[in-house]
Structure formats: C-alpha cells, structure tokens
Amino acid sequence: MITRFAPSPTGPLHIGHAYSALLAHDTARAQNGTFLLRIEDFDSTRSRPEHIAQILDDLAWLGCTWDAPPRMQSEHLSDYADAIDSLAAKNLVFPCDCGRKRIFDTGAKPGPDGPIYPYTCVARTMASAAPTDAIRLNLKAALNHLPAQLRYMNNDDEVTILTSKMPESIGAPILRRKDTGDPAYHLTCTHDDALQNVTHVIRGEDVAPLTPIHVILQQLMGWPTPTYRHHGLITDATGKRLAKIDKSKSIASYRAEGATPDDIRRMVGLPA
Numbered sequence: 001m002i003t004r005f006a007p008s009p010t011g012p013l014h015i016g017h018a019y020s021a022l023l024a025h026d027t028a029r030a031q032n033g034t035f036l037l038r039i040e041d042f043d044s045t046r047s048r049p050e051h052i053a054q055i056l057d058d059l060a061w062l063g064c065t066w067d068a069p070p071r072m073q074s075e076h077l078s079d080y081a082d083a084i085d086s087l088a089a090k091n092l093v094f095p096c097d098c099g100r101k102r103i104f105d106t107g108a109k110p111g112p113d114g115p116i117y118p119y120t121c122v123a124r125t126m127a128s129a130a131p132t133d134a135i136r137l138n139l140k141a142a143l144n145h146l147p148a149q150l151r152y153m154n155n156d157d158e159v160t161i162l163t164s165k166m167p168e169s170i171g172a173p174i175l176r177r178k179d180t181g182d183p184a185y186h187l188t189c190t191h192d193d194a195l196q197n198v199t200h201v202i203r204g205e206d207v208a209p210l211t212p213i214h215v216i217l218q219q220l221m222g223w224p225t226p227t228y229r230h231h232g233l234i235t236d237a238t239g240k241r242l243a244k245i246d247k248s249k250s251i252a253s254y255r256a257e258g259a260t261p262d263d264i265r266r267m268v269g270l271p272a
C-alpha cells in the first residue's frame, strides 16, 4: 500500500490540509504501507518557496514522516512535456488560445473542471501550437482508444465512467496552461501517481468530480488506476461538530498560539 499527500504550495497549510495529510499518513502507517510527499509546485505564478518550507515544517511538527525525499514537480517539467508529446503522437491533443470570455460566449455551461469546452480549436494541429497556447486533451478522439466503460473504486464503491458521455460532460481537459505554459494538475497528478507507484489516493472530496479525467488519462497513457478515497471536507462533517474550527487559519498560526499536534488531531476528528 503506497499513498501520498500532494499539497500545492500556493498558500500555507490549513486545517483541511492537515486532515488530509494525517489521514493518508495514519492509513499508511496502520497498514505498514508507504507514505510519500509530493510538492505540486508546477504553477509558476502561484507557488512560493516560503510556502514549501512552511508546509514541510508543519507536516513534520504534526508528526508526519515520509518514506522518500519529497518529489518536487517543478524539477520534472520535462516529464510532463514528454507525456503531452506521447499523446500528441496519437493525435489526442490540440492547441487552444481561447480565453474564458470566448468560451463562455459560445454558451458553454460550467462543468466540474471549468466551462465545458466547445471544441472551438479542435481542428488546430500541434504544428501550429504557440508557446502561449493551452494544450487540451481531445476526448472525442480519445474515444477511439477507450473502452465504452471504465471502472474505478471510490470509497469502496465501484464507479462506472461512460466514456462516450465525457466530451459533453467535461469538455477537453487542459494539460498545459495557456500563457504560462505550466503543466496542468490532471497531468502532473496522474503522471506522478503512476511514477510513485501510488496504490491508494486519499484526498478531499472537492477533487472527486475530477477523478474520471484522471482515470481516462491513466488509460490513455497505460498508467495503472489507483484505488481512490475522497474524504469529507473539514467544513461539513467535523465543522458542525467542532464549531470553533477556523478554516481560514493556518497551521502556523495555531502553532504560534500554542496548539499542540494532538490539539490539531482532535480538531479534525482524528485520534490524538
């Protein structure tokens, strides 16, 4: 059993992150498994070194230990570019310079991953791609490479993806971001879960609606699909019970006020 915690260092660690990290960590330790840490610092405009340092310090303070040096995504950008190249070799990606306004002006409805992309740029070839273009996954073309149904485990339930419905329900997921050329989360996450041999993904339920995109990418790239567990967010289940939780307060500020790691564990409803 190999699991991981994968924070984005775009801000300090909050109570919800602490819950996710401790849950994954405790689960790995209880099963004699492996707990890995991955710093998802692929966003060149929002990631900050000071957040990375604070996150590592807070996690160690909370009592998390990780079984390998953290993987820093910003040090592996060529891996993600290579993955896009391999999808490009199968004609499964296309460049796109649409901004949000152009997309919404087509009447696009909001989907789980932003507005459902209407495939405006689908006829463009990769030879025409500018460095500032987004690169999108062509799910319509991908249907030729996918079975009619894909299955994965989420919270002990089997989920079925009807692949033919995906272009209309999620559009064309972004794999490389417009303007910055940064790789996008779906790609870095699935690439690294495969590379790090992650067998169990434990993360917040806010990401659950995006998991079909991950399973499709895994299928197209020949990567295994881990078992997923999406836990409730700290606002609902525990938030009501523990009315004093301040979600917007960083772990660092709880520490500064004298909280102990066990105080944090109790706040998020984990055994101290």
Ligand code: GLU
Pocket: 005, 006, 007, 008, 040, 189, 202, 203, 204, 207
């Ligand atoms: N960096 C993502 C986040 O913080 C990770 C989500 C995941 O665990 O896949 O939301």
